[in-house]
Amino acid sequence: MNDDPKNLLPDALVWSGEHLSEIALTALGDGQDKIIPQNALDHAASCESCGAAMGHAAIASMHVGNALRAPIAEVTIERAPVPWLAMIGALVLAIVGSAPSLLEAPRMLVHQMPVVLHGANALLRGLAGGLGPAVNFACAALLILAGAMVARAMPRAWSANKF
Numbered sequence: 001m002n003d004d005p006k007n008l009l010p011d012a013l014v015w016s017g018e019h020l021s022e023i024a025l026t027a028l029g030d031g032q033d034k035i036i037p038q039n040a041l042d043h044a045a046s047c048e049s050c051g052a053a054m055g056h057a058a059i060a061s062m063h064v065g066n067a068l069r070a071p072i073a074e075v076t077i078e079r080a081p082v083p084w085l086a087m088i089g090a091l092v093l094a095i096v097g098s099a100p101s102l103l104e105a106p107r108m109l110v111h112q113m114p115v116v117l118h119g120a121n122a123l124l125r126g127l128a129g130g131l132g133p134a135v136n137f138a139c140a141a142l143l144i145l146a147g148a149m150v151a152r153a154m155p156r157a158w159s160a161n162k163f
């Protein structure tokens with residue numbers, strides 16, 4: 001059986017004191033007795049302690065083998081449902097939260113009307129003054145942008161000062 005000594009476990013791995021090591025017992029339990037030296041096989045056959053330990057190793061090996069051969073349960077990936085209720089709730093909260101600023105929008109427009117009118121006046125004067133239409137349009141767009149920026153910055157100062 002153990003023809004080539006190169007294929008055998010070394011004594012340091014086979015023996016643990018006067019009995020077989022865990023490695024040798026596991027190898028015997030797995031049925032790999034071809035790597036166990038003959039004197040260790042003889043000891044396992046004659047020693048009651050090593051025989052019992054080898055039986056336990058064989059049972060453990062059998063359980064591992066059965067577990068490995070057991071069919072793998074089908075894995076299904078379950079997607080999380082879309083949180084529609086939370087999304088709708090967040091949308092409702094956003095609308096409710098922005099309602100005060102929406103209610104103030106007409107008053108802000110009235111308050112910013114001089115800025116808008118001034119911008120429109122400058123645009124018309126620029127168009128009538130003979131400047132190139134592109135320069136006129138750019139100046140008007142700049143004024144409108146400035147008015148929008150002032151209008152956008154206004155509610156914070158407005159609500160803080162209670163105008």
Ligand SMILES: [Zn+2]
Binds near residue numbers: 043047048050
């Ligand atoms: Zn023994």
